[in-house]
Amino acid sequence: MPKPYPREFRDDVVAVARQGQVPLKQVAEDFGISESCLANWMRAADVEAGKRPGVTTDGSAELRELRKRNRLLEQENEVLRKAAA
Structure with a gap:
């Protein structure tokens, strides 16, 4: 299993993706992660922010x-x- 990325890195990538200026696929490629990984991070960020149901x-x-x-x-x-x- 790959080593997890630091929290700050994930938060920065999600922030860039939320700006919406660049497609998610391009953001994921620019940061060297998979598109599904980025989608999971965005989903987790929504749960943490209370925008989506789930366990924080x-x-x-x-x-x-x-x-x-x-x-x-x-x-x-x-x-x-x-x-x-």
Whole structure:
């Protein structure tokens, strides 16, 4: 899997693409990324801005952390159940 691009780079590319002066295909070629990659970045930017429904980066991180905590609590609960038996 290729190394992810820095956040600032993605934001800059999306900003250039949103200006609409150049077709998306040309913007993607100029920055050395695929057109589908640019489309995904634009979609993610819309979600982050609240223009499109979906899970934001912060929401995703929070959900991941809550699932991890839930797993730990379930493991502790299982240990206590076995100890009580």
